Amino acid sequence: MTWGFVVKGESMIDEELVQLLTPEGQRVAHPDYESTLDGEAIFALYRDMVIVRRLCNESTSLQRQGQLALWAPIQGQEAAQIGAGRALQPMDFTFPTYREHGIAWCRGVPAQDVLRMFRAVSNGGWDPQKYRHSVPTVVLGNQALHAVGYAMGIQRDGAEEAVMTFFGDGASSQGDTLESFVWAASFNAPVVFFCQNNQWGISTPSSLQSKVPLYRRAQGFGFSGVRVDGNDVLAVYEVTKKALDNARVGGGPTLIEAYTYRMGAHTTSDDPTRYRIDAEVEVWKHRDPVERVKALLVHEYQAKGAAFDAVAHEAETMALQLREDVLAMGRPDPITMFDHAYASEHALIEEGRREMLELGISGGVH
Amino acid sequence: MSQEIFLLPDVGEGLVEAEIVTWKVREGDVVTLNQPLVDIETAKATVELPSPYAGTVTKLHGDVGDVMHVHEPLITFDVGTASGDATPATSQHTAIVASDTEAPAGEGREAVLVGYGVANEDGLATRTHRRRGVTSTPLATISSASTPVSTPPTSLAPRSTPPVRLYAKQHGVDIESLTGSGRDGLITRDDVERALRADAPQDVSVTASVGSRGALNTSRFVGRDIESWATGPAEERIPVKGVLRSMSEAMVQSAFSAPHAVVWMRVDASATMELVAGLKTRPHTQGLRLSPLVIVALGLCDAARNFPGINSSFDAAAGEVIVRRSVNLGIAADTPRGLIVPNIKGADALNLIDMAKALNVLVEKARQGTTTPNEMIGTTLTITNVGPFGVDAAMPILPPGTGAILAIGKIAKAPWVHDDEIVVRHVVELALAFDHRQIDGALASRVLAHVGNFLNNPGVYLLAG
Numbered sequence: 001m002t003w004g005f006v007v008k009g010e011s012m013i014d015e016e017l018v019q020l021l022t023p024e025g026q027r028v029a030h031p032d033y034e035s036t037l038d039g040e041a042i043f044a045l046y047r048d049m050v051i052v053r054r055l056c057n058e059s060t061s062l063q064r065q066g067q068l069a070l071w072a073p074i075q076g077q078e079a080a081q082i083g084a085g086r087a088l089q090p091m092d093f094t095f096p097t098y099r100e101h102g103i104a105w106c107r108g109v110p111a112q113d114v115l116r117m118f119r120a121v122s123n124g125g126w127d128p129q130k131y132r133h134s135v136p137t138v139v140l141g142n143q144a145l146h147a148v149g150y151a152m153g154i155q156r157d158g159a160e161e162a163v164m165t166f167f168g169d170g171a172s173s174q175g176d177t178l179e180s181f182v183w184a185a186s187f188n189a190p191v192v193f194f195c196q197n198n199q200w201g202i203s204t205p206s207s208l209q210s211k212v213p214l215y216r217r218a219q220g221f222g223f224s225g226v227r228v229d230g231n232d233v234l235a236v237y238e239v240t241k242k243a244l245d246n247a248r249v250g251g252g253p254t255l256i257e258a259y260t261y262r263m264g265a266h267t268t269s270d271d272p273t274r275y276r277i278d279a280e281v282e283v284w285k286h287r288d289p290v291e292r293v294k295a296l297l298v299h300e301y302q303a304k305g306a307a308f309d310a311v312a313h314e315a316e317t318m319a320l321q322l323r324e325d326v327l328a329m330g331r332p333d334p335i336t337m338f339d340h341a342y343a344s345e346h347a348l349i350e351e352g353r354r355e356m357l358e359l360g361i362s363g364g365v366h
Numbered sequence: 367m368s369q370e371i372f373l374l375p376d377v378g379e380g381l382v383e384a385e386i387v388t389w390k391v392r393e394g395d396v397v398t399l400n401q402p403l404v405d406i407e408t409a410k411a412t413v414e415l416p417s418p419y420a421g422t423v424t425k426l427h428g429d430v431g432d433v434m435h436v437h438e439p440l441i442t443f444d445v446g447t448a449s450g451d452a453t454p455a456t457s458q459h460t461a462i463v464a465s466d467t468e469a470p471a472g473e474g475r476e477a478v479l480v481g482y483g484v485a486n487e488d489g490l491a492t493r494t495h496r497r498r499g500v501t502s503t504p505l506a507t508i509s510s511a512s513t514p515v516s517t518p519p520t521s522l523a524p525r526s527t528p529p530v531r532l533y534a535k536q537h538g539v540d541i542e543s544l545t546g547s548g549r550d551g552l553i554t555r556d557d558v559e560r561a562l563r564a565d566a567p568q569d570v571s572v573t574a575s576v577g578s579r580g581a582l583n584t585s586r587f588v589g590r591d592i593e594s595w596a597t598g599p600a601e602e603r604i605p606v607k608g609v610l611r612s613m614s615e616a617m618v619q620s621a622f623s624a625p626h627a628v629v630w631m632r633v634d635a636s637a638t639m640e641l642v643a644g645l646k647t648r649p650h651t652q653g654l655r656l657s658p659l660v661i662v663a664l665g666l667c668d669a670a671r672n673f674p675g676i677n678s679s680f681d682a683a684a685g686e687v688i689v690r691r692s693v694n695l696g697i698a699a700d701t702p703r704g705l706i707v708p709n710i711k712g713a714d715a716l717n718l719i720d721m722a723k724a725l726n727v728l729v730e731k732a733r734q735g736t737t738t739p740n741e742m743i744g745t746t747l748t749i750t751n752v753g754p755f756g757v758d759a760a761m762p763i764l765p766p767g768t769g770a771i772l773a774i775g776k777i778a779k780a781p782w783v784h785d786d787e788i789v790v791r792h793v794v795e796l797a798l799a800f801d802h803r804q805i806d807g808a809l810a811s812r813v814l815a816h817v818g819n820f821l822n823n824p825g826v827y828l829l830a831g
Contacts, residue, residue, distance in 0.1 A: 061400045065418035066375025269378040271411030273738035277711065 016215075017259060018239050019229040023287045025295025033238045039301035045086060045233045046293045047311045049078040052102045053290065054315035055111050058322055059101075059118070063268045067326055068118045072099045076231070076263035079289030080196050082106065083236025084258070087244055088164065091132065093150055095143040095165040098136040099196075103166060107133035111318065112325035121332050123340065141167055141174030144193065148180045151189035151247075162247040164192040164240075170201020172217070173209050181221040181255070190247035192240065193218075193255045196230060198262035203275040218255035230260030231289040261287070370419050372403075374440040378410040385433045385608065387412055388703065388735040391441075392555050394527035395423045396548075403441060405735070406434075412739060421445035430589060430703060431608030526553035534558045536594060589704030609704035620766045624680065628761050629810050630797040633818040634782055639792045641824050651719070655729075658777060658794075658821075659751055660722045665820030666747060666772055667693050667714040668827060669813045676813045677746050678769045680803045687804045696745035696765060697725065699732040707765055708737045709745040718828065753777060759795040769805055772817065773797040794821070 019028055020035050027035070037045070056074050063071040074081065081102025088094065088106065096103050104114050109131050116122035117136060124135030137143035147165030154161050171177055172195055184191050197214055199206045206214070218225030228239040236258055243254035261284040265272050297303035338353045374384060384406040391403050400416040403423075425442040428434050526534075526541060530553060534541040539561050546553035588610040592598060606614060638661045645651050670677040670693050678689045695713035699706055708731070710716070710724045731737045745765050752760045753776035760773040775795040782791035798814040820827045 058400075061416040064375065064377055064413065064415045066373065066377075067418075069376075070379055265411070268413070269410050271413070271739075273412070273740045277740065278738070279711075 016213075017227050017229055018235050019232050020235040020238065021229075021232045021292055021296060023231070023292050025292045025299065027296070027300075030235075033235065033242070035234045035238060036241075037234065037237065039297070039303075042234070042293060042301070043297060043303065043307070045082055045237070046290065046297060047314070048082040048086070048102070048105065049233065049290045049293070050311050051315045051318060052082065052105050053078055054312075054319050055105075055322055056101060058319040059115060060264070060268060062115070062323065062326055063118070068115060068268075069120045070267055070269060071118055072267045073262075073264040074099055074101050076261045076284065076289070077196055077198055077258075078102055079233035079293075080194075080230035080236055080258035080260045083233040084164065084166075084194050084240045084256075087237050087240035089161070089244070089248075091159075092162045092164065092244065093132045093134070093147075095134045095147040095150070095163065096136055097140075097143060097166055097168065097171065098138050099168070100136070100166050104131075104133060107131045109133055111322045112329070115322070115326050116329070119326060119329060121329050123337065139176075141171040141176035141180075143167065144171075144177045144180035145183075147191050147193075148184045148187075148189050151184065151191040151253075152187055154190055155187065160248050162190045162192060162244045164194055164244065166194050166196065168201065169195065169197040169199065169206040169210065169214060170204065172197075172214055173201075181218070181223075181253075184253040185222040188250065188252040190250070191253045192243045192247055193253065194240065194258065195255065196258045196260055198230075198260050200262055200266065200272070200276065202266045202270060203272075213257065215255055215257035218253075223253045223255065225255040225257065227257045227259055230258030231287045231292070233289060233293055260289075368445055369424070370421070370443045370445045371439045372418055372441045372443065373437045374406070374434045375415070376436045377406070377413050377415070378408050381408045381410065381436060383433050383435050384408045386428050386430050387608070389426060389430060390414075390735075391417075391423050391426075393423055393426055393529035394554065397421065397423060397443075415440075417443075419443045419445045431605070431610065433607070525551060530555050530558060533591075536591065536597070537562055586702075589702070609706060613705050616766050617763050620764045623682070623766075624764055624801040625803060626761075626764065626799050627802045627807060627810070628797055628799045629807060629814050630759060630795060631814055631818050632793055632795050633821050634784065634791045635777055635794045635821045636792040638821045638824050639777065645718075651722075654719070654722050655726050656722055657725075659749070659774070660718065660725060661821060661824050662749060662751075662772070662774055662817070663695060663697075663710075663713065663721055663725065664716075664718060664828065665817040665824070666749060667695065667716075668820055669816040670747060671714060672816055673809060673813050675809050676770050676800070676805060678804055679746070679767045680769075680801055690746050692746070694744045694746045696748035696768070696771075697728055698748060698750035698762075699729065701732045701735065703735060706732060706737060706742060707745060707748060708732055708741040709748075711744065748772070749774065753794070759797050761797060762799050764799060764801055768801075770798055770800040770810065770813070772814075773799070796821075 018030055018033055020030060020033060022028055053075065056071075059068065059071045060073055062068045077099070081100060082105075085103045085106025094100075094103055094107060101114055105111070109126050113126040116125035126133070126135065128134045134143065134146065137146070144165050144167060147163045151163040154163065165180075167174075167177055177193075181193070183189065184193070195214055197206055201209065210217075213227060215225035215227040226239055226243070228235050230236060239256055243256055246252070246254060262272075263281065263284065294303075294308065335353065335356055338349050338356075341349050376382075377384070385408075387405040387407045389404050391397055391401070397403065397417045397420065399418075399420045402414050403417050404415050405412055406415060421443040423441060424444045427439045427441065434440060525546060531541060533555055534544075534553075537558065539558050541553060541558070544553050544557050544561055545551070547557055548554040586592075588604060589608060590604070592602065592604075604610075635658060638658050641661065642656050642658055645656050674689055674691055677691070677693055678687055681688055692712055693714040694709040694711050696707040696709040699708065708728050710721075710728060713721065713724070716724060728737075728741075731741070745768055748762075748765055748768060748771040750760065750762045750771060751774045753774055756776055758775040760775070762771045762773045764771050773796070775797075777792050777794040779790050780793040781788050782793055783789075784791055796814060796818060798810055798817075800810045
């Protein structure tokens with residue numbers, strides 16, 4: 001039993017934390033970064049965040065109603081994902097984990113496709129090449145290796161593209177992640193490692209598995225690391241854009257630690273009240289990523305209630321559309337599970353497929 | 367109209383069952399899509415289930431404490447449509463949203479599906495009328511004398527639902543005397559409960575008792591409604607589940623491992639009453655429920671600071687006594703679910719205002735049934751307040767793993783020797799039960815005397831420490 005409760009992230013004051021917008025919605029200056037976005041662009045980021053939050057809420061409800069097997073909520077991490085997602089260029093490639101619904105949104109993946117895997121009707125959900133966004137890697141940290149491999153491919157093609165991969169503070173402890181740091185540094189690969197430090201690896205606090213701030217790890221591998229206020233969408237956008245630009249022109253990898261907080265459960269199978277205290281969540285409520293942008297839009301750009309209402313309305317419409325789309329999803333023919341196991345034909349897979357057909361286990365329910 | 371049954375889903379990847387912790391709706395309630403319905407506890411987590419339908423709850427298939435199997439019926443809804451087709455609440459989203467702003471009369475029903483807008487209420491009300499066969503006659507004009515022969519007998523009674531009628535009957539409330547606050551004057555369970563509260567005696571200001579159903583309710587037992595003496599069976603067996611199971615296991619564990627002893631004293635709490643009354647007049651305490659319990663809580667924490675040994679527990683397995691220099695102050699709360707003991711973490715560090723706020727939050731969450739498991743673990747000292755029930759004192763049993771529990775009786779005017787004269791003062795009886803394995807009578811007495819002095823001179827203790 002835990003007796004000494006400590007509020008995680010209480011000492012967020014960090015001189016190296018890049019922040020351009022305070023939780024109160026006030027702009028602050030930073031020596032290395034300056035916001036380049038106009039009011040319209042900032043409003044677009046606000047809209048993105050409201051929509052992905054609403055879609056996420058609907059997805060949680062769908063899981064609680066037995067319509068999804070599992071869901072990993074993003075509440076609290078909207079700015080980290082939208083800021084990073086909107087800093088990407090169309091031809092950049094991204095390798096997500098299972099909580100990057102905001103990135104998927106920015107890449108243009110239809111919301112319902114994001115839910116296919118969680119409804120267990122698809123092993124992935126979309127064509128990675130079409131959206132330049134890989135399917136979610138559930139194995140922790142594995143996608144960092146995929147990303148570095150892809151980035152090395154870009155180098156060999158001589159293309160001016162960058163790769164970004166996403167993982168959390170928990171996965172930062174994985175061997176795969178750390179090995180990918182070594183390879184990225186050794187080959188100066190055009191990759192951005194985007195770590196969302198949401199303070200909790202399921203029930204393990206970030207402070208326990210990382211005795212130095214995560215972004216400082218990069219230095220030991222030989223590339224630069226930066227800690228950004230992950231709840232400040234303006235700062236995340238600028239920091240990510242600079243890192244991607246740097247990667248595209250041969251500047252090598254960057255580790256970005258987006259310092260944020262997972263407001264909800266790890267997944268719908270988790271109960272965070274068992275391991276963290278309400279006071280901690282209360283502290284982070286005051287750092288909400290959406291509210292600070294709204295405050296900025298009101299006092300600096302005179303945005304009106306009607307504009308915000310329109311976004312809320314749009315988000316509501318999308319949530320209901322998502323619900324309808326999910327409920328209408330048919331069950332796949334079991335035989336399709338062999339379809340994308342390998343890119344080309346494979347003797348063992350063919351044998352499995354043939355056996356299944358012979359057993360008569362086929363036929364989808366639509 | 368049509369019926370939809372919500373089956374208990376597997377909310378945690380391979381679970382087979384879940385226990386009902388709290389119902390957030392009642393039979394007869396009209397719910398919106400995604401409105402919270404129930405808290406269930408699985409092997410992995412306590413989670414809230416949102417409604418998959420918009421409609422009327424017609425049946426709850428289990429009681430609090432029941433363990434339900436996954437894919438068993440949990441709730442039946444009437445998601446009625448005029449055409450009788452079983453349209454899920456989820457399907458007509460375009461129309462739903464359109465009606466939010468436009469509210470076209472012809473599409474009123476769709477608006478009901480997400481529960482906002484004006485047209486939706488009309489749509490539902492129309493359907494309700496049709497079901498009752500009283501299409502448009504205002505209720506007030508119907509009397510037993512003038513009832514048309516063709517009107518079904520049900521329209522004689524005030525409009526309500528069968529479960530609410532039963533509830534009113536069980537609690538001795540004359541449903542005919544009530545004015546309905548629901549749609550079209552429908553008498554809801556809330557209306558019955560309001561009537562019960564109005565009949566109940568005024569709450570004493572010192573109270574941690576929450577969710578009281580009033581004096582007429584004599585049938586609340588182990589967190590459930592039981593039938594009255596007259597109507598119930600001669601013998602009834604109630605399964606030991608949920609909060610009842612927690613309470614029984616905790617009490618047996620404590621009573622037969624910790625040897626209990628008790629010290630008690632009567633205290634002149636007049637200064638405490640004056641202090642609380644004075645505080646209530648200050649502008650920065652407005653909106654805050656202030657009661658002598660706040661001062662008792664501060665007094666007990668102050669006693670722990672002065673005598674840390676009282677804030678201890680006996681770890682028999684380790685052969686050690688654990689002294690803790692932080693108080694997690696448990697408050698025994700009588701809730702609709704039964705007795706629970708949520709605690710205020712780090713209560714010794716709180717000033718008067720923060721203590722009052724923390725108690726307000728604790729009581730409110732207990733009342734609403736939103737207390738989390740985390741808030742019920744780690745208690746080090748406990749207060750149980752039996753005063754609101756009108757009794758003078760109690761000999762409480764320790765929550766397992768704690769060193770002491772303080773019982774407060776009612777604060778009442780009584781003759782008291784004050785400045786060598788017999789005068790009327792506010793007097794309260796305090797009793798401190800303690801684990802005699804590590805705490806002896808001398809320490810317990812000093813602690814209790816400290817609390818008593820604190821209540822006697824709260825100003826001095828609060829200002830001078």
